[in-house]
Amino acid sequence: MHIVSYSEARSHLKEVMDRTAADADVTIITRRGSANAVLLSQEHYDSLMETVHLLRSPANAAHLAQSIAQDQAGSREPHRLADA
Template sequence: MHAINFTDARKNFADTMQRVTDDAEPVRVIRRDAPDVVIMDAEEYEALIETVYLFSNPTNAAHINESMKQAERGEFVEVEY
């Protein structure tokens, strides 16, 4: 994750936001007398929250992990719609 101090983030806010969306990589804004903040692309944030939600249920997490192992072994099932 790229880090930038608050002053530089403020001076280059539009460029910083563009970098976040172009690179799909968050930027940490370091503040001297306050906690740091992170700027991230909204779609990346939503994907992260969805992943956390899906893995928060142990049964669902086990199913997803098993599915990933099957995919790594090349075990796929074709489905016709």
């Protein structure tokens, strides 16, 4: 995560955007007296939106929670992926 001031972001917008996109990271842009803003790469944003979409379904959220619990308990079983 990178943090830059509004003035720095404005002066070096291309570089800030390039770094954010290349790192698939988050850049926080701070502003004095106003709320901060967050700059995300398209890849990062798409990933977050997909996660939000999947977790909106109570069934998906419950399945994920169950899978995490099984993994933490060490009771996972390997599965063979189907050939495409």
